Amino acid sequence: xxxxxxxxxxxxxxxxxxxxxxxxxxxxxxxxxxxxxxxxxxxxxxxxxxxxxxxxxxxxxxxxxxxxxxxxxxxxxxxxxxxxxxxxxxxxxxxxxxxxxxxxxxxxxxxxxxxxxxxxxxxxxxxxxxxxxxxxxxxxxxxxxxxxxxxxxxxxxxxxxxxxxxxxxxxxxxxxxxxxxxxxxxxxxxxxxxxxxxxxxxxxxxxxxxxxxxxxxxxxxxxxxxxxxxxxxxxxxxxxxxxxxxxxxxxxxxxxxxxxxxxxxxxxxxxxxxxxxxxxxxxxxxxxxxxxxxxxxxxxxxxxxxxxxxxxxxxxxxxxxxxxxxxxxxxxxxxxxxxxxxxxxxxxxxxxxxxxxxxxxxxxxxxxxxxxxxxxxxxxxxxxxxxxxxxxxxxxxxxxxxxxxxxxxxxxxxxxxxxxxxxxxxxxxxxxxxxxxxxxxxxxxxxxxxxxxxxxxxxxxxxxxxxxxxxxxxxxxxxxxxxxxxxxxxxxxxxxxxxxxxxxxxxxxxxxxxxxxxxxxxxxxxxxxxxxxxxxxxxxxxxxxxxxxxxxxxxxxxxxxxxxxxxxxxxxxxxxxxxxxxxxxxxxxxxxxxxxxxxxxxxxxxxxxxxxxxxxxxxxxxxxxxxxxxxxxxxxxxxxxxxxxxxxxxxxxxxxxxxxxxxxxxxxxxxxxxxxxxxxxxxxxxxxxxxxxxxxxxxxxxxxxxxxxxxxxxxxxxxxxxxxxxxxxxxxxxxxxxxxxxxxxxxxxxxxxxxxxxxxxxxxxxxxxxxxxxxxxxxxxxxxxxxxx
Amino acid sequence: xxxxxxxxxxxxxxxxxxxxxxxxxxxxxxxxxxxxxxxxxxxxxxxxxxxxxxxxxxxxxxxxxxxxxxxxxxxxxxxxxxxxxxxxxxxxxxxxxxxxxxxxxxxxxxxxxxxxxxxxxxxxxxxxxxxxxxxxxxxxxxxxxxxxxxxxxxxxx
Numbered sequence: 050x051x052x053x054x055x056x057x058x059x060x061x062x063x064x065x066x067x068x069x070x071x072x073x074x075x076x077x078x079x080x081x082x083x084x085x086x087x088x089x090x091x092x093x094x095x096x097x098x099x100x101x102x103x104x105x106x107x108x109x110x111x112x113x114x115x116x117x118x119x120x121x122x123x124x125x126x127x128x129x130x131x132x133x134x135x136x137x138x139x140x141x142x143x144x145x146x147x148x149x150x151x152x153x154x155x156x157x158x159x160x161x162x163x164x165x166x167x168x169x170x171x172x173x174x175x176x177x178x179x180x181x182x183x184x185x186x187x188x189x190x191x192x193x194x195x196x197x198x199x200x201x202x203x204x205x206x207x208x209x210x211x212x213x214x215x216x217x218x219x220x221x222x223x224x225x226x227x228x229x230x231x232x233x234x235x236x237x238x239x240x241x242x243x244x245x246x247x248x249x250x251x252x253x254x255x256x257x258x259x260x261x262x263x264x265x266x267x268x269x270x271x272x273x274x275x276x277x278x279x280x281x282x283x284x285x286x287x288x289x290x291x292x293x294x295x296x297x298x299x300x301x302x303x304x305x306x307x308x309x310x311x312x313x314x315x316x317x318x319x320x321x322x323x324x325x326x327x328x329x330x331x332x333x334x335x336x337x338x339x340x341x342x343x344x345x346x347x348x349x350x351x352x353x354x355x356x357x358x359x360x361x362x363x364x365x366x367x368x369x370x371x372x373x374x375x376x377x378x379x380x381x382x383x384x385x386x387x388x389x390x391x392x393x394x395x396x397x398x399x400x401x402x403x404x405x406x407x408x409x410x411x412x413x414x415x416x417x418x419x420x421x422x423x424x425x426x427x428x429x430x431x432x433x434x435x436x437x438x439x440x441x442x443x444x445x446x447x448x449x450x451x452x453x454x455x456x457x458x459x460x461x462x463x464x465x466x467x468x469x470x471x472x473x474x475x476x477x478x479x480x481x482x483x484x485x486x487x488x489x490x491x492x493x494x495x496x497x498x499x500x501x502x503x504x505x506x507x508x509x510x511x512x513x514x515x516x517x518x519x520x521x522x523x524x525x526x527x528x529x530x531x532x533x534x535x536x537x538x539x540x541x542x543x544x545x546x547x548x549x550x551x552x553x554x555x556x557x558x559x560x561x562x563x564x565x566x567x568x569x570x571x572x573x574x575x576x577x578x579x580x581x582x583x584x585x586x587x588x589x590x591x592x593x594x595x596x597x598x599x600x601x602x603x604x605x606x607x608x609x610x611x612x613x614x615x616x617x618x619x620x621x622x623x624x625x626x627x628x629x630x631x632x633x634x635x636x637x638x639x640x641x642x643x644x645x646x647x648x649x650x651x652x653x654x655x656x657x658x659x660x661x662x663x664x665x666x667x668x669x670x671x672x673x674x675x676x677x678x679x680x681x682x683x684x685x686x687x688x689x690x691x692x693x694x695x696x697x698x699x700x701x702x703x704x705x706x707x708x709x710x711x712x713x714x715x716x717x718x719x720x721x722x723x724x725x726x727x728x729x730x731x732x733x734x735x736x737x738x739x740x741x742x743x744x745x746x747x748x749x750x751x752x753x754x755x756x757x758x759x760x761x762x763x764x765x766x767x768x769x770x771x772x773x774x775x776x777x778x779x780x781x782x783x784x785x786x787x788x789x790x791x792x793x794x795x796x797x798x799x800x801x802x803x804x805x806x807x808x809x810x811x812x813x814x815x816x817x818x819x820x821x822x823x824x825x826x827x828x829x830x831x832x833x834x835x836x837x838x
Numbered sequence: 839x840x841x842x843x844x845x846x847x848x849x850x851x852x853x854x855x856x857x858x859x860x861x862x863x864x865x866x867x868x869x870x871x872x873x874x875x876x877x878x879x880x881x882x883x884x885x886x887x888x889x890x891x892x893x894x895x896x897x898x899x900x901x902x903x904x905x906x907x908x909x910x911x912x913x914x915x916x917x918x919x920x921x922x923x924x925x926x927x928x929x930x931x932x933x934x935x936x937x938x939x940x941x942x943x944x945x946x947x948x949x950x951x952x953x954x955x956x957x958x959x960x961x962x963x964x965x966x967x968x969x970x971x972x973x974x975x976x977x978x979x980x981x982x983x984x985x986x987x988x989x990x991x992x993x994x995x
Contacts, residue, residue, distance in 0.1 A: 070929055077937030078925040078944065080872020080912030087871045139982060171857065252876040252884050252938045252972055261854030295904035303874065303884075304972045336877040560973045616949030724932050732935065759881035759970075767963040767976040 061640065063785070064572035068724030069579055073564040081299045086333050088258045088271045091394065093121055095243055096319050096332040097161040097173035099180050100342065101155035104189035104413040105202070108151055108162070108182065115179040116165060121172035124326060125180065126164040128152035128319055138207075139287050141379035142531055146208070147416055149314045151776045155184070156204055156376035157415050158754050159341030160331035161314040166330055190214065193373040193410035197613075204376055204411040207223075216378045216409035219387035221469040227404035236354035238441040243821050244429045246348040246373065246414070246746040248340050248756070248765060249421045251559070253303025255343055256333035257314055257321040263327040269296045274587075275305045275557055276597025277312025279534055281589045283312055288320070297589035305559035306736070307419040309346050310381040310599050317517055344381070345414075345746055346421030348373040349429040353394070353437040362457045364730075365402040366468070367431065368394050372409040379418035380427045381599070383529040383536065389426030390520055392469040392628045396434040397478050397518045398456045403468035413752045422425025422736055422797040424521035424600040435515040435802030436819070437659075443813050449806070450486055452478055452577040453516050464685075465785075471520055473688045477716070477780045482516055484776055485692040485714040494696055494710075502814050511697045511811025513747050514778055516801030521791040522605025523596075526682045531596065535682070538606035539593035542571060542614045543676035546664040548657030549581045552611060555595015556603040557587045561793055562725040563603065567611050569721050570787065575616035576642020576656045593678050601689075601791030604721070605782075608641060610681035612786040617677045621663075626654040628668040687782045687790035689717040693734070693800045697807035701815070704830030706808050708738065708771040712801070716778040717792035718785065723777075726792055731773050733796025739765050740797075740806035745823050812836075839955035841905040845870070847912030854901045860894075861885040864911060872912035872941040876970075883969030886942030887911050893946045893968075912941035915948065923989040924948050924982070933982035935973030943969050947983045955991055959984070 076082050113125035128150035131137040138146045151162050163180055167173035190196045190204060196214035205211045222360070225550055231237060238316040257272040274280050277297040285292035302309060319332040334343070347386060349372050357366040370391060374380075388407035395403050420426070437454075442449035457478040458465050465473040498510040519593035537556040552571055558564065563586060568579035596609060619639065626644035627634040630652055637644040644659070646652040654662075663675040695711040713730055720726045743763035746756040756762040779789030801822065808824050809817055816836030820828050842851045844866060846971040852867050864870050864887065875897055876882035888910040902973040915922040924947045927933065942965045943966060950957070951967040957965070963976070971979060 071932065073937075074929045074934060077934055078921065078928055079916065080938045080941045084874070084938065086865075086875070140940070170862075171855070198857060229945050250972065252882055253874065254876070254937070269913070302936060303876075304936045306972065333875075336879065336882075409850075421844075560934075562935070634927070671965045728935060728978060731975035731977050732973045733975075736972070749977050758879050758880050764970055766967040766970060767980065770965045771978050773975065773977055 064569045065681035067719055069144050069565055069722055071562050071565045083556045084301045084303055085256045085271050086303050090260055090329040093329040093331055094166050095170040096164050096322060096330050097171045097177055098161050098315060098338060099177045101158060101160040101162050103155055103186050104158045105187040106184040107187060109185055110183045111163060112181040116176040119176045119179060122165060122167040122176045124166040124322060124658055126322055141316060141377050142381045143378045145378035147377040147379055149317045153207060158413060158415050158752055164318045168693060190399040190754045191412055191748050191750060193371050193412055196410040196412050202517060214411040216374050216411055217387040217397050219407045221392035222651045223402060224404045225468035226402040227365045227367055227795060230402040231356045234364050235359040236357045236445055237354055237364035238444045239354040240437045240440045240819060241352045242819060244349045244432055244434060245423060245747040245822055247346050247593050247740050247744050247748050249346060250309055250541040251304030254334040254336060254339040255309060255833050257316045257319050258329060258331045259323040260329040261323040266322060267294050270320055271298045271300055273302055273309045274299045275309045275559060275599050277587055277589050278555055278594045279284050279531060279596055284546060299557045300377060302559035307421045308344050309597050310419055311341055311379060329397045337757045340762055341754050342415050344419035345417035346419050347429055348418055351433045353433045355441050361445055361452050361455060363398055363400050366395055370404045370407045373412050373415040374409045375416040376411055379416035381419050382636055383523060383810055385528055389811060390424055391426040391430045393427045393471060393520050394430035394434050395467050395469060396431060397458060397516050399458045400468050401680045405469060412535045418602050422733060422794045424519055427519055428798045431517045431798045432802045439806045442817055449514050454482060463569060470683060472784050474685050474784055475780050476688060476690055478516060478690055480676050481714045481716055482692045482776050483581055485694045485696055485712050488774060488776055489694045489712045507700060507702050509699050509811040511699060511807040513695040513803040513807030513810055515799045516692045518688055519795055519798055520686045520688055521601040522683060522687040523600055523602050523685060525684060527572050535680040536596045537680050538595040538610055539680045540607055540610035540614045542618060544660045545616060546661050548660045550577050551585060553585045553592040554607045556598040556607040558598055568610045568727055570608055572616050574612055575619060601793045604789050605687045605785060605791050606681055608789060610679045613681060614677050614679035618675055622656060625659045625667060629654050629662055669773050676743050685783050689790040689792055689795050691715040691795050691799050692706055695803040695807040697811055699808055699811035701833055704826035705731040706829060711771045712774045714776045714794060715795055716780050718781045718790040719788035727775050729793045730775055730796045733794060734773050734800050735765060735770050736797045736803055737800030741801045741824055763786055841902055843904045844908040846910055849865055850878050855901055857899055858901045860901045860904055861896040862900040864896060870911045872914050874938055883942045884939050886945050886969060888945050893949050893950060912944060924986040927982040927986035931978050931982040931985050933979045939969060939971045943979060951987055951990060955987060
């Protein structure tokens, strides 16, 4: 367990590895956060969205006359009006198109059809009831398998050249080498599974306040955005607004988890409405709007086959995946990789050959899929391989921990080039597995499991292991871009005359603790205490360009930029110190927060003294001031890893199950603030449990969304959420300036397989081999009763 | 309708529409922005305030129903510039991340600890189970409530 430390000490010099309490807490615990809904401007109007009740229908007519006649209504915006301004459609982050407001057809239940702008939020919602839309319902396509059948209704008939519902076909790895591996295998095991559609569901829904000044043309838009700079550029490209006149401000964000990366129709319509009306327009999404229309995640139908030799050594991996994209291909992902980083599916294992075939299909569902607390589809990949290894262990009669251990990529193999093209920067997987096994009391729990099986106990025990490796921190610009914008990030550091500082970053946190963690980086490099440093993010007029916070990329990219810009300032500080102390630069040495003269340690200048001199007494010929900016393009992704072990108790009579012990051993390299890292891991484990146990956006055969509110889309409370025991190992990244790797998403990526493995393990002796998520008690019961026994 | 509500110790009189939700009255009429809106279905608890000392979800009450009654919001927790022990503990135990659920969670914890000053972990988890958190996994919230309970009992000794 971490202890809170607020200052360097003799035992723990410097600011790295210290659990500094969060600087940003002060405003949140006082109720003084500033979220989008808190933004109130003079003369502001309110916008509400009318959504389609049908999954697929032709729009015959829209009559908004009664709505317009309601006192307080200022405007009703329809797709036809937007089309006059060439704004009815917009690009998605995967280069597809998405309707802003429907013109010809609606293509999913909940699609945006019209918007009311009114003096008051209640009036705006009243007016929605008065809009009459005449729909002609069409057959809905609700599975990707049905979408790809001959004769399936064509969903995207608006797109020239689109003759079927196929979105993409993409492959990775070596088909021939993989076929050869399978031909030489002693055993082949397979698993077909479905990772259901899920939703990040941050507690704050999406929203914006758009204020376009009719005189200056300046558009200031407060927005729930994890990537404000990218949004500004997209707005410039879509709306044709000059980019210098667009200011995106992401204020405090009430959770993001990938949901707040894309551009949503509400943002665009509110901005267009403000432009057309000349007054600020506020749009705050309701929960149903959030769950039914904004970026979902997962929805992958997957089959994995593993080739093994007689001893259990993995020889090859063959994977087929079919993705349900909804009606638009709107993944927030690097453009080079059509199924995100799903080809990371070889995971922690030394697989000589692998071949991954992926296809995407349009359906009559909301567009997505966002990277829900993961690095672009790695969650699905990690789930498949970690489930498949467990299936293999049962099939060949090996202990799942031993099967993992004997197939791990070994420490001397790094940097390791995987069969699908990743170059893992570092790793040492066995110690993490061993520590987790020790902490869970593996031998004892296995013995208890055997005893219960022998006794035919109603409550059986299962142990689920997942030893995952992630690839995150996009990215090297040679491989990673979104809509062509390279995925570097940036930091600007200004040290003020009194030795205080402001650090401005291109990323945008949503609770990850950047205002503390990144202040600690500067403190570590320059010796300015974190309390003296303000970290500013989210305002595009006042921060350097960056791609935002998602995919665990902030510390790998902007964190590196912060360290490097601080080092640049330290070199300038050296020159100033040399001038002040009247010695040569090479005669100075740096320690913690000061330069001293070698051999004359009493002659020192602290960073605060140097900063003051930079503005009051700087050397002639040198630029005044102490500030700089650094853009950081990482040479590679970072590859954190973990072993998660879940012990679950399953009631074989009812199918109910409970995780009774959860052990997490995470290795994310160097930890800047262990308290914050552990907070991220516990949050990630909770979302992993949520997906394993209850979260699902389901649909009926007509495309009606079942899961459009928090009574149908279940989120764990404190009662269901298990207690977590956290441990760590440390394998620093060899290329990150501080040795750090990303961590925010590791537990969400890795832990779902551990939960499901535990439940399946508890009933595997009854013949059960797989239960798809969410592992509801009814599904467990059904699996037990359907098993061959 | 004309209503008078005692809010964080001060009487406030306002003219409101009968259908105005209590959370909108608190946020938009009174300008107290610590209570949030998260779900519309009384599920998430980010709108929680104390009504006559007990937690209520202010998105599921009309403002007029609070007429003549007393409300505490997060803005009323600190006294004389001193954080309430629950607020201090949420900070020291890292019981918050994005901060959106935090005001409601802290108010529930405050009311609960007044009723049960020495709770078990199970009792704490039950007490906060009407309030969702997507960031923390609840473990540090539980620790914060435990720490607040210890600190409050120290003070009352």
